[in-house]
Amino acid sequence: MLRRKKKPELSITIDPIPSCNWYINLRKYLPIYIWKDIRKEVLEYFNYKCAVCGSTLKVECHEEWNISDRFRVQTLVGFILLCKRCHELKHWFRTVNEEKKGKISTKYYNSLIQHFLDVNEVDILVFHEHVEDSKRKVYIRKKYNYILSWGKFCPVKIEERWKKVQREKDPKQFLVVR
Numbered sequence: 001m002l003r004r005k006k007k008p009e010l011s012i013t014i015d016p017i018p019s020c021n022w023y024i025n026l027r028k029y030l031p032i033y034i035w036k037d038i039r040k041e042v043l044e045y046f047n048y049k050c051a052v053c054g055s056t057l058k059v060e061c062h063e064e065w066n067i068s069d070r071f072r073v074q075t076l077v078g079f080i081l082l083c084k085r086c087h088e089l090k091h092w093f094r095t096v097n098e099e100k101k102g103k104i105s106t107k108y109y110n111s112l113i114q115h116f117l118d119v120n121e122v123d124i125l126v127f128h129e130h131v132e133d134s135k136r137k138v139y140i141r142k143k144y145n146y147i148l149s150w151g152k153f154c155p156v157k158i159e160e161r162w163k164k165v166q167r168e169k170d171p172k173q174f175l176v177v178r
Contacts, residue, residue, distance in 0.1 A: 007129075010120045012052045014092040014130060016137035017065065018146040021074055022094075025063055029155040034162045038079070038176050046081035053119045055083035062087055069141070075149040079176060085115045092131065093138065 027035045039061045049056055064078045088095045089112055099109040116127050153176065 008120065008122055008126060010122070010126075010130065012086050012089050012116060012119050014134040015065070015090045016067075016093075016134040016141065018067065018072075018074060018141040018144070019138065020142070020145050021148050024148060026076065026150065026153060026155065026158075030158060034159060037162065038158070041176060042079045042081055049081065050083035050086055051080045052086045053083060053115070055085070058084040060084060060087045062090060067141075067146070072144050072146045073149055074146045075151045076153045077151060085112055086119070088112050089116055092134065 026038075030038075042061045043059065046059075048059060050059055059081050060083070062080050062082045063076055064080055066075045066077045067073075068075070082090065095104070095109070095112065098104045099106065113124070113127060116122075117124065120126070158176070
């Protein structure tokens with residue numbers, strides 16, 4: 001009897017975001033000065049290092065989402081600091097489109113795949129299986145409209161909190177991280 005191998009636990013994964021919510025992010029709904037404070041907070045919380053691979057090169061603030069396929073709701077649950085390569089992997093399908101359009105080189109595209117393999121300590125077969133699993137999820141999710149929920153990160157609440165922090169100038173108060 002053949003036993004199926006258990007899937008490895010992956011450190012970096014592809015986010016199969018429902019296509020109806022692509023390109024929607026908190027940054028677009030906040031004044032730039034508030035987003036910069038949130039980003040600074042996330043940078044400091046993660047000590048200016050990628051939370052996945054530890055790189056300090058070109059780190060970016062990434063929104064983490066919980067997706068309920070049962071209720072078709074996508075909820076913002078937090079932020080994480082990622083290096084550019086890990087971030088490109090999180091948004092793999094956007095990255096694939098950019099490579100097809102010539103916006104990123106094939107060499108860089110291949111280096112991202114190698115980064116996935118190195119960080120996760122897996123072979124290329126695992127990468128391809130993960131991509132196919134993510135494609136299936138995206139395909140299923142694109143049939144429905146998912147409600148986008150900001151959760152505790154509602155832009156209006158964040159802006160109110162930011163104004164309160166500015167008024168009180170209390171260094172122990174934080175916008176989103178702690």
